[in-house]
Amino acid sequence: MLGEFEYLVISAAARCGENGYGAAIREEIEQTTKRSCSIGALYTTLDRLESKGLIKTWMGESTAERGGRAKRMVRVTEKGVREASAFYREVTRATRGLVWEVK
Amino acid sequence: MSWAVRLAACALEAVEREVVLGDLAERGSSGAHALFDVFGLVVRRQLLIWTNWRPWFALLAIAGISGYCLNGMLAALSIGIFEQVEAWLRYGVPYNTGVTSFRDDVIRMTCLAVAIFWLTAVNASILRRLSGRAAWLTGLLFYLVAVDSFAVRNLLSGAVVYRGNVPWWRPIGWVLPLNPASLCLVVFLLVIPGICGALEKLPAMATAAVLSTLVAAFVCGSHAHDMQIYSNGEFPAPSWPVILAPYAVGQLAGPRVSAFPAWPNARAGNRACGLDRTQPAVR
Numbered sequence: 001m002l003g004e005f006e007y008l009v010i011s012a013a014a015r016c017g018e019n020g021y022g023a024a025i026r027e028e029i030e031q032t033t034k035r036s037c038s039i040g041a042l043y044t045t046l047d048r049l050e051s052k053g054l055i056k057t058w059m060g061e062s063t064a065e066r067g068g069r070a071k072r073m074v075r076v077t078e079k080g081v082r083e084a085s086a087f088y089r090e091v092t093r094a095t096r097g098l099v100w101e102v103k
Numbered sequence: 104m105s106w107a108v109r110l111a112a113c114a115l116e117a118v119e120r121e122v123v124l125g126d127l128a129e130r131g132s133s134g135a136h137a138l139f140d141v142f143g144l145v146v147r148r149q150l151l152i153w154t155n156w157r158p159w160f161a162l163l164a165i166a167g168i169s170g171y172c173l174n175g176m177l178a179a180l181s182i183g184i185f186e187q188v189e190a191w192l193r194y195g196v197p198y199n200t201g202v203t204s205f206r207d208d209v210i211r212m213t214c215l216a217v218a219i220f221w222l223t224a225v226n227a228s229i230l231r232r233l234s235g236r237a238a239w240l241t242g243l244l245f246y247l248v249a250v251d252s253f254a255v256r257n258l259l260s261g262a263v264v265y266r267g268n269v270p271w272w273r274p275i276g277w278v279l280p281l282n283p284a285s286l287c288l289v290v291f292l293l294v295i296p297g298i299c300g301a302l303e304k305l306p307a308m309a310t311a312a313v314l315s316t317l318v319a320a321f322v323c324g325s326h327a328h329d330m331q332i333y334s335n336g337e338f339p340a341p342s343w344p345v346i347l348a349p350y351a352v353g354q355l356a357g358p359r360v361s362a363f364p365a366w367p368n369a370r371a372g373n374r375a376c377g378l379d380r381t382q383p384a385v386r
């Protein structure tokens with residue numbers, strides 16, 4: 001089963017679609033969660049997800065705004081989609097009928 | 104982007120460095136925040152390396168055991184050289200033990216120097232292969248153990264006691280040999296072969312392993328023989344087949360295994376020099 005941050009990364013990568021790469025995924029996570037995401041956490045998680053076969057990464061093109069440096073492109077694999085879907089179902093099932101309110 | 108960020112990123116692999124610096128440039132990150140980001144990734148990468156058994160094995164077997172053995176051999180060699188140099192400078196004659204000839208002593212010290220050189224090279228090569236990106240740390244510890252474990256052991260055992268005010272630079276002298284004689288020994292027998300071995304610059308490392316093994320075995324046998332003579336036969340020197348057997352097994356198992364032959368050498372070397380407190384001193 002995926003971890004929470006792994007799920008966030010896969011979700012962000014899936015939302016970015018064909019344009020998913022390190023900086024874009026980081027931006028997506030920070031906008032979604034309203035928390036900062038460190039480069040260290042992002043890239044070590046990407047490595048772990050890739051070793052599990054949940055995402056595929058490759059070196060993309062370089063752009064001027066990156067100072068001519070290449071991007072690490074990310075795409076979610078079919079296995080990754082299945083795992084993320086399973087994680088979402090588990091969390092939904094675990095929280096079904098619960099109302100989180102501080103009394 | 105600041106030079107500090109680019110410098111910190113040097114600890115990353117080339118491909119990852121390019122990606123990370125590109126990400127930081129795209130976000131416009133700079134200064135302390137960018138530096139903190141890069142350091143975070145570097146630390147995580149270094150920690151991840153240690154989840155594998157290989158760097159731990161390198162740390163224990165090469166930096167620990169082989170480094171300690173090399174230290175014993177280095178101590179035996181430096182004492183041998185010191186005795187000769189002191190005898191020449193003070194009395195103008197070669198140091199003579201009364202048991203072995205000057206020629207034998209010179210041959211033995213030369214063999215010991217060659218053995219240290221090749222063992223260092225082979226161990227450094229294996230250390231780098233096992234450690235990967237943690238080689239800077241395991242290499243540093245290998246150096247420290249090879250250079251300083253003798254001094255540390257003497258201090259801990261009480262064999263050497265500093266009285267009065269210890270000069271502030273004394274601890275630096277343990278880590279970095281400051282006097283010319285020690286510096287030459289360390290540079291030519293540890294640093295140069297260590298760097299060459301780590302960079303795989305020495306041809307045919309397997310040949311080096313065989314050579315170092317044979318030389319080390321010779322040195323070990325010589326010291327053991329000396330010890331038998333000095334102790335009037337109380338210390339039974341192992342026979343040549345017994346000495347050579349582990350090395351033969353090591354050679355059959357491959358050059359990597361044979362890089363760990365120094366333990367009995369160092370023990371015998373220490374005994375011969377009277378450095379091993381568990382054995383009777385011989386001088």
